[in-house]
Amino acid sequence: MAGLQEDDEGFQVVKKKKGRQNIKTRNVDSISDVADDFIDTEGLKVKLWQSRQELKPSDFIQDLKETWKLVKQKLESDPAIRSFKDKMISNDSEADPASHLPPELLVHLGQLPITEQIKKSFITSIVCYGLGNFSTCAIARYQLGFLLLLSNMVLVPHSKCFCYDPRFTKSEIAFLKDLGLEVIKENEEGKRVCKEPTLLFMPHCGKPLYNNALWANWGNDNLHNLIILGNSFSSFHERIPEARLFSEASYIAAILPFTTEEKVKNNFKHTDIFNDMAFHIFNSERMKQVPNEIWEQRTEPSYDHIEDLEIILKKERS
Numbered sequence: 001m002a003g004l005q006e007d008d009e010g011f012q013v014v015k016k017k018k019g020r021q022n023i024k025t026r027n028v029d030s031i032s033d034v035a036d037d038f039i040d041t042e043g044l045k046v047k048l049w050q051s052r053q054e055l056k057p058s059d060f061i062q063d064l065k066e067t068w069k070l071v072k073q074k075l076e077s078d079p080a081i082r083s084f085k086d087k088m089i090s091n092d093s094e095a096d097p098a099s100h101l102p103p104e105l106l107v108h109l110g111q112l113p114i115t116e117q118i119k120k121s122f123i124t125s126i127v128c129y130g131l132g133n134f135s136t137c138a139i140a141r142y143q144l145g146f147l148l149l150l151s152n153m154v155l156v157p158h159s160k161c162f163c164y165d166p167r168f169t170k171s172e173i174a175f176l177k178d179l180g181l182e183v184i185k186e187n188e189e190g191k192r193v194c195k196e197p198t199l200l201f202m203p204h205c206g207k208p209l210y211n212n213a214l215w216a217n218w219g220n221d222n223l224h225n226l227i228i229l230g231n232s233f234s235s236f237h238e239r240i241p242e243a244r245l246f247s248e249a250s251y252i253a254a255i256l257p258f259t260t261e262e263k264v265k266n267n268f269k270h271t272d273i274f275n276d277m278a279f280h281i282f283n284s285e286r287m288k289q290v291p292n293e294i295w296e297q298r299t300e301p302s303y304d305h306i307e308d309l310e311i312i313l314k315k316e317r318s
């Protein structure tokens, strides 16, 4: 992986990192365990705004919108998602907004009734794991700028964007809250159960986090609620021998043949921020084709046998 380092003029110098960072440095239970620090909040706001402004008109975002349209069409054709949408609409008696404002603005002003939001997008929340230290790392900062654009694109208000990284510092947590985003309090190790369609944005996360998210929603009655935007599962498959993938991330390996993947075109000017990303969806009709034996294998993942662990676990699991 490569990293961006800040130079005198800005923050756009790409430096190659040697190998992947080993993140098994400590175990973390909750955000009360995080480090104290001091950041220049105003300076950080400006830098974040700049990254967002660079991203917004880019071909990368325009192409991503097209990819999202495709993903949305595929989700729309899923009977389980359609029935969720119908149920939400029939349960909600709020009047349609009589506004000329665009839906992205209405949703962020809290003025778009849930019915309208669900009609236009099926995603009820975004969960972002593994952003990293955006106050010191330009890659993570661009990814945060992207998260803000993503929430607009899928019409999810900031109050429904839940972020967690055990590396977040106290100031970073306060900064995220100031943006109106939610910060998850506990280290869930990626095991959030999603009862409604949820977009998991997991930029450059290690395999165990994806594996845990799949495990927590394992079964053909729930997995269709996950939409994962993160490292391409098929790339894991191409790069890692099958037996090793099964041993290190058995849920990724098992669901891969039934997963629909839409690759994200990596054409942003800094090529190491959104590389190797794809949307992954788990269509409920395809999930019915998964043999029962596969669903029955649902032992909680354990990573004790992995030397270079790519996840920070809770303390009691060390």
Ligand SMILES: C[S@@+](CC[C@H](N)C(=O)[O-])C[C@H]1O[C@@H](n2cnc3c(N)ncnc32)[C@H](O)[C@@H]1O
Pocket (backbone or CB within 6 Å): 023, 129, 130, 131, 132, 133, 139, 140, 143, 164, 165, 166, 167, 187, 188, 189, 190, 203, 204, 205, 206, 209, 273, 310, 311, 312, 313
């Ligand atoms: C390879 S880094 C990616 C950082 C940044 N997004 C990037 O692209 O450079 C993986 C990130 O996953 C985070 N991570 C590890 N365990 C986690 C956990 N249990 N929950 C959420 N994030 C976790 C790490 O702290 C780290 O920031």
